[in-house]
Amino acid sequence: MQTGDGLLARVRVAGARLTPADLAALAKLADEHGNGLIEITARGNLQVRGLRPDTAPAFAEAVAALLPIETGLAIDISPIAGDDPEEIADPRPLADAIGKGAAGMAERLGPKVSVVIDGGGQISLSQLKADIRLRAQPDNSWAVTLGGGKPQHMDAQGVVATALALLGALAAIGPEARATDLFPVRDQVSSPESPEASRVLIHWRPRLNLVQGHSRAIALPFGAARSAEIIALCDAAMASKLTRMRLAPEHILLLDNAPDTLIAQAAEIGFITKADDPRTRVSACIGSRGCTSGHIAARDLAVQLAPRLPAGQTLHVSGCAKGCAHPRASDVTLVGQADGIGLVFGGRAGDRPSKFLDAAALGAGAFPFQGGR
Numbered sequence: 001m002q003t004g005d006g007l008l009a010r011v012r013v014a015g016a017r018l019t020p021a022d023l024a025a026l027a028k029l030a031d032e033h034g035n036g037l038i039e040i041t042a043r044g045n046l047q048v049r050g051l052r053p054d055t056a057p058a059f060a061e062a063v064a065a066l067l068p069i070e071t072g073l074a075i076d077i078s079p080i081a082g083d084d085p086e087e088i089a090d091p092r093p094l095a096d097a098i099g100k101g102a103a104g105m106a107e108r109l110g111p112k113v114s115v116v117i118d119g120g121g122q123i124s125l126s127q128l129k130a131d132i133r134l135r136a137q138p139d140n141s142w143a144v145t146l147g148g149g150k151p152q153h154m155d156a157q158g159v160v161a162t163a164l165a166l167l168g169a170l171a172a173i174g175p176e177a178r179a180t181d182l183f184p185v186r187d188q189v190s191s192p193e194s195p196e197a198s199r200v201l202i203h204w205r206p207r208l209n210l211v212q213g214h215s216r217a218i219a220l221p222f223g224a225a226r227s228a229e230i231i232a233l234c235d236a237a238m239a240s241k242l243t244r245m246r247l248a249p250e251h252i253l254l255l256d257n258a259p260d261t262l263i264a265q266a267a268e269i270g271f272i273t274k275a276d277d278p279r280t281r282v283s284a285c286i287g288s289r290g291c292t293s294g295h296i297a298a299r300d301l302a303v304q305l306a307p308r309l310p311a312g313q314t315l316h317v318s319g320c321a322k323g324c325a326h327p328r329a330s331d332v333t334l335v336g337q338a339d340g341i342g343l344v345f346g347g348r349a350g351d352r353p354s355k356f357l358d359a360a361a362l363g364a365g366a367f368p369f370q371g372g373r
């Protein structure tokens with residue numbers, strides 16, 4: 001994908017599981033072939049930025065040789081699926097069956113068509129948009145939501161048949177088709193996220209129980225890290241004899257059986273390791289540093305403002321009105337526009353700003369939160 005800082009590659013690591021050595025090798029490839037900026041997306045995919053037409057093919061070849069990569073229809077499951085003692089059902093057999101059934105239609109499906117299968121464990125996938133959403137129920141059934149329709153309960157066999165029927169219909173219509181075209185969002189259908197959940201930017205659970213052992217969560221600030229930071233983390237992880245990492249939604253990296261010393265090292269490198277870190281309440285896109293639509297260097301501004309963010313407030317700094325990093329409302333949104341930095345209270349990046357701020361004053365310490373509205 002072409003972006004403002006070159007080509008962007010999205011890497012869907014099979015099973016979302018990899019070793020520290022694999023992640024370090026991938027970070028080295030990102031440095032060698034791209035600009036060294038690595039992201040974990042809101043859906044838990046790796047992204048590498050700043051590739052060029054002459055380096056991207058070699059990068060793709062090297063990554064494919066390094067790791068098993070998923071292609072085709074995107075099916076999201078929890079990165080601890082099958083290892084989660086709290087999950088109601090293991091979503092992997094359904095993911096396998098739907099993935100295999102949809103293999104022949106992948107090229108006719110739009111790239112954004114997705115299936116989310118939530119086994120009801122410790123990592124909720126309710127924040128992820130989905131054309132088909134499946135959620136395990138305590139009575140061994142699955143709640144199936146197609147597009148914006150009402151959830152229907154059925155057994156696993158019915159789920160696979162229903163999902164493949166809808167995917168077949170979307171493939172027949174063509175790559176522009178989405179499930180909401182066939183099952184529009186109805187006013188009376190409530191969103192899967194609660195109003196409270198929509199105010200939180202990272203759903204933080206610092207320690208997850210596994211069937212064997214545990215996993216500790218750290219997050220990439222604003223979803224991104226430099227390759228040197230990733231390599232330093234992986235080196236520390238290998239020194240701690242850690243053998244498995246997992247890519248998780250909401251820009252989180254899980255470190256299986258990580259000791260406290262490794263989490264302390266991750267914090268020193270710059271990763272978010274604590275739920276009360278103000279950066280868990282701030283989202284920001286790359287802005288003008290890597291997107292041609294960006295009017296402001298959104299992440300740079302977010303780095304400056306995060307330490308001054310009052311407790312309990314959420315902040316979204318967006319390069320433009322599209323609001324890619326956080327499509328929902330925040331307490332305060334700063335949005336880059338052609339005529340300045342717009343300030344939106346309690347809304348989204350696309351909402352009308354109540355006023356415009358002076359970039360120099362913001363950088364010098366004036367803060368839109370102090371004193372309320």
Ligand code: SF4
Nearest residue numbers: 285291294319320324
């Ligand atoms: S919000 Fe605008 S500037 Fe930021 S990544 Fe999206 S399109 Fe680019």
